[in-house]
Amino acid sequence: MTEKKAAPAAPTRASAKKELPEHFKDYKHVWVFIELERDEVHSVSWELLGEGRKLADTLKVDLCAVVMGPPGEGLEKAVRESWGYGADVTYVVADPILADYRTQSYTEGLETLINTHKPEIILLGATTLGRDLAGSLATTLKTGLTADCTGLEIDDGSLAATRPTFGGTLLCTIYTLNFRPQMATVRPRVMAMPDFTEGRSGKRIDFPLNIKENDIITKVLEFIPDTTSDKVNLAYADIVVAGGMGLGSAANFQHVMDLARVLGADYGGSRPTVQKGWIPAERQIGQTGKTIRPKLYIAAGISGAIQHRVGVEGADMILAINSDPNAPIFEFAHYGIVGDATQILPALTKAFEQRLSKMRKAG
Template sequence: MSNPKTPAAAPAGGRGAAKKELPERFQSYKNVWVFIEMERGKVHSVSWELLGEGRKLADKLGVELAAVIMGPPGEGITHAINDSWAYGADLAYVIADPLLTDYRNQTFTKGLNDLVNTHQPEILLLGASTLGRDLAGSLATTLKTGLTADCTELAIDDDRCLAATRPTFGGTLLCTIYTLNFRPQMATVRPRVMAMPERTEGRSGRVIEFPLNMAEENIITKVLDFLPDVTSDKVNLAYADVVVAGGLGLGSPANFKLVTDLAEVLGADYGGSRPTIQKGWLPADRQIGQTGKTIRPKLYIAAGISGAIQHRVGVEGADMILAINADPNATIFEFAHYGIVGDALQILPALTAAFRERLGKLRMAS
């Protein structure tokens, strides 16, 4: 991440009101790029979310939006190009090479670094996935530019600079960071932080092919085998339509059964706030918030959760938030759509019984 105390960046409060012209050395940097993360022919949905956000930034700057696609030659790249048009890209930079069949930091960093130095984007966005974080960090280091990680908001200021906002100080504050003295301006965004854009069928654009220029014997890392993660589908909080979560207000880990009971009746997934994970009440893959899973469900029910900033930025994309808390002054009531002031240990069983009865009648009627 760009450090606000270094010349590479400055916090929002440190920028003057006067408009500044971009230095002459930045005049050749144009367009907004989004790295399309693809593994084994499948594109990570965070790439499409970033194209939607990149479209807004490109329109504000009056430049083109480009998709950067890297992988082995084949149908996977072809589908990724066509989907990039549908989600708003104007052009696609494509590096197709058999050496890119599996992700290796050396090959992807080298290819993307050469591409950036040749075509000079103004802004480069990557998903804050496991792959994206690894690639973004090494690429920013190689390019010697700033990187703002895990952003919750992206905007363009009056000086045509990227304003990248992220939580800081353990999630207690939001800080807006600018990379003023280097290009490209880089940022990563976690999955589900940005909304999925609408597809527009029938769009097309330009394809610019670029060589990798590497040989297998010069690559240090070797892929011996591919073992899929057999647990990857067990927790799917980020893409659940309904999520029920509990916080320290539940009093003990045993009381989380009230959360799971309600989730089961609703066909929902469940999770907890960061303090409950830190206490060992739930496993880490159930954590909801900026430092856990970012969610965008149709309905989010939060029981006994105070609503700290790091939790808020991880859930505020939900269509509807129902908060249950005994404290009428709990922060979560400031951004929840509906709130119930009361003891979650009494309200959760009542909700479970009411939903079970209601849903049972609907099934009988159908």
């Protein structure tokens, strides 16, 4: 391919040489920010420890976790678990001020820790918290940050971060050659969960947060937890059925929901269906929506653009239904049906219903 045409900026930047300034040369080790909120660790943090382990092993450095939060059992549990998921060293910033996430307290706390202990790489989850913090931190540190990575590797000692680009039509690999730390965010479920080793221990380094509540300008008046019915747990569903523009209309989404109900599955849709307002934004599957890793994924009337592909590739089994035999989705689906999704979906629903009722009777 001719890369010049694809990205006019690429040739100039690619020619940029690696000339790491002297004061960055002692930046070492791979860090993962552990997202702890209301005593719960977001599982993306553990997924990142799994990925960080590989990077640290390649670089022959330590894998470090950073746990920030209010003192208490929730924080202590997170520290122990960080070792179980592979951290060699865990930095702990415990302060009651950190009870609620706020940009200022977390940015200042993490910035001071980074400037003191100097990591070469820091990974964060691409959650609302992680993206808020990463964007703020990269700016105060004046370093490079690559969002929503789908692949992380070490190339000649530097972090090579691959992510979708051009609205998810191509992939690109981005480096931060001359600045440290190298920062990247990864969406939940993009990386696999690592194994947990019971009783594995690591080194603990406590670090103070030198901020007073009066110094923090933004106050949290209230936290309103989502009710269970608001929660869309697509990312963690075992079976997912999704629809795309091939369904033809918002009304036809009913076929997707019907099949999902029969399978005990969750349902979602491609980006265009969300933009059309056919389904709510939290049901969007793909790079800018949810990344899923179900056992079975059924994609109906979805063409399979890269930005969708990166969100579903972790599925064990993908069944695609599309009227266009040349749709890109057939390039990464395991099973394909060329046909009208609005006819195939109801037929599948009915056939599954019959099959399952037989199985239930058979016990």
